[in-house]
Amino acid sequence: MSTGQAVAPALETLREEIAAAAPRVDRGECDTRSALRRLGEHDLLALGAPGNRDGRLPEAAHLVEQIAACCLSSAFSLWAHRMTIEYLQLAPHSQAGALLPELRAGRLIGCTAMAPALRDVSGVEEVPVRARRDGGELVLDGPIRWASNLFPEAVIVLPVHLGGRDRAVVCLRATDEGVRIHQPPRLLALGATASSSVTLTGVRVPRGNVLSEDLPGFVAAFRPTFLVLQTALCTGLAGASLEAAQSRLTGLNAVFADEAATLRARLEELRRRLGAHAADPAAAAVADLLRMRLEGARLAGEAARLEAALHGGAGYAVGTPTNRRLREAAFFPAQSPTEGQLRWELSKYA
């Protein structure tokens, strides 16, 4: 990926720290907030926000990729946090913008509950949270089926349904009255990312925390960044798996050499596309972004499977990086847009 390297000096140290903590994070003995705070100390949480305005989205993609290579949990929390900053920066007039300095510093944590927004504008299903106007406020009721970074200091961005064709994007706090975060379920991986569901009951959102009332326009503005940084999660994990596979291609495992070479070539090609789209996200056609994200999910899964095959029993033991990556890679087909949604949407462009 031809990404900027300006983050490199700080990144080297941070990557080592995050890699060292990865086994504990994977076991759920600590969560992903410390990584976000460390990135915030180096002012690395808002690179390229919004829409590559400062030309640093390639650096953001490089950062996500490098962290995903050592700990997908931390990288996924970073993605969610970075997207929340994107949403607030896309609505500079909103009063929620006052939260940006604390988010950039990693002292508040960003939570993107925006999967239903993508599903709504694509025609899959309507946004489930209902909102009614009451004076200058919106009053929210309904479910957030999944969101990550649901820590007590979370700033949550979500779409709401105002009836008919009217939608809005709003910002609230995990501590607001009427926000009930459910006990997180045990997960195959990413257990340290505070991923769970939420019930909203009569949650009041002041007008200043409404980021947009044009859902399709808002989605169109953030989707390139959303998909670019998700793809960086995939290339980071795929690159780590292929590197781990490389040392095992000897003896009888030489039979996997062609498969490994094919996956490496696909990774290089994907990184090239990722770098180009990160540098000019507004120019990317939606179908190309969806194809890139789908290829990333598939590649990560195939690379993790190859690594597991080459590492044998060691890869089956929980606690090894090979095993962790196998479980981490299983997330990509379920991450919104899911593999099913990506394939369905792409079938419409065929």
Ligand SMILES: Cc1cc2nc3c(=O)[nH]c(=O)nc-3n(C[C@H](O)[C@H](O)[C@H](O)COP(=O)(O)OP(=O)(O)OC[C@H]3O[C@@H](n4cnc5c(N)ncnc54)[C@H](O)[C@@H]3O)c2cc1C
């Ligand atoms: C650990 C974890 C963390 C997450 N974090 C976040 C987050 O931070 N933010 C966020 O917004 N979301 C988050 N999600 C949700 C995620 O992005 C997806 O929305 C979710 O995993 C999709 O699965 P589902 O079972 O909820 O949904 P469904 O959409 O019901 O998907 C189930 C299956 O049915 C298919 N399907 C979907 N719609 C239809 C249809 N109309 N007809 C037929 N088949 C259909 C899907 O392709 C999929 O194969 C997270 C999920 C997990 C597991």
